[in-house]
Amino acid sequence: MMKTSRAVIVTCLLTLAALNCVSAIEEINSIKDLKRIYSNKSLPMHSLTLLHWFANNVDIGTNNVVRLSFNPNRDFGSHRYCNYERLLPSAPQGYQFYTVGNVNQPPGDIDRKFPEYVLYPRVRESRGTGRNRDRIIVSVQAQTVSQVYLTQHFRQEDNRGSEYDRDHTFNISTNLLQQLRQFSFNDNTQSLQELRDQFDQHITDNQLNDLINISGRDQAPLELLYLIVVPQRINLVEVCRPNRRWA
Template sequence: MMRMSRRVTSCCVALFLAFTSVSAIQRLNSINDLKRIDFGHTVPKHSLLLLHWFANIIDIDSNNVIWLTFNPNNEDYGSHHYGNYDNLLDPLPYGNIRYYTVDNLNQATSSAQLPNYVVHPRGEYEGRNRDRIIFRVREQNTGWQTLRRIDRVYITQHYEASGIQGTYDPDQTYEITTNLLIQIREFSVGQNLWSLEHLRDRFGSNANDFQLRDIRNTWGNLACLGLLLFIVIQDRYNRNQHSYRPQHEARGNSQLHSFDNFPATRQSHWNTDTSDTCTIVGLILLIVMILVIFGAVSSGGRIR
């Protein structure tokens, strides 16, 4: 009886740890959500370069289905199987489905195949090879080809402490939705540089014409990527600085930015509230499950 109780307790604890690690992952649904991440401090800026590359190497069809365009089993772009042994992500459902990770820059295949702006980024965007993309793939063999459909995408990073190198930090792991990938694809490399004005206005950036001209001169054919980085990193800094101004100062411009920020702010609060609610409900269900199991074990002991 005592041994059975200990086994039940161990299983419940393991289940609890697995649940809490998965439920803690935040979902990023838009570029406005990306602005909430502290790139350059808790998360390497290089993650944005890697995410930009990934969003533009995959294929997204008219039904918003994501298709993988390379074979991770051949270690294309340095990709390889990820076993999820630390229960960072959801357990795999039944079927021919696996997790993969990509971007170990120390591998020869990734260094040779990934674009130069990812392998040799500008100094401030170097990431010490800690950031990774994890994606979940469902394979379907049609007889003459294998189709690989992606149904989950995450950005994450290794722990910085060398003693636990090789495991990922759940506090800095984020799920990337299809909608966010589609938005990032609008900043693809080689676009008409004059589309910067359109992208600036579409995503509510406060970049002025002088800053756009500087982005063009600095980034060249990567100007759209440079604008994406400006929107996610610099706009956030500028708006945080702006929020400390007295309310009567620059009233016209501040009101404009306040209305631009309102939908993103509301969405961020909604995401946080929803995540907290799901976590609480899940914990309640877990507690009920533990009580039911212990009740069953106790009843069995009394019957004997």
């Protein structure tokens, strides 16, 4: 009887440990959190571009309900994710996990018929560089999203196959998606100044003007997001000023 009780206790402890391991996924709730994550973790800019792309390819209702604007079974190379390695907490009943972000997926009919359904060039530029590791995983039921995660595959040299790296997996809040949507592509200089003032007042007017001149007004919101989240890129803007011979 005592052996049985011990076995039950051990089983319960192991179950609790597994549940804690699955649930211990850090949430990114704001751009301020993004800055902290990028300063503490080794994350490629590709993952930030992927997040920006996702935030601007979903619909968010007034009640903060997130809905996909694309087919997770097909568009952008997205497909089912079964969570076999228990990377994530179980999806709510009736929801299924899908993953998106693989730039090596061959173009489908949706790409040819609707070019606007192709991932950003900046997302796809990782093709062939060995950096095609970042993914977004969502739990979806009838286009309604209940959970959003940013993750990445292990490196090839880690010999972990197609597993995802738990240490680089984050829960993405609706609030962060709303903030990222403020950086949608546009040519409104005034809105860029307002975003700078809201999220990073250390970026000077000269740096903002250099950014616009280098990237173009319509692409500047994404470049501004880069500068806010990864301030070290300001040095790159300084180097690439248009009035320099080798810009």
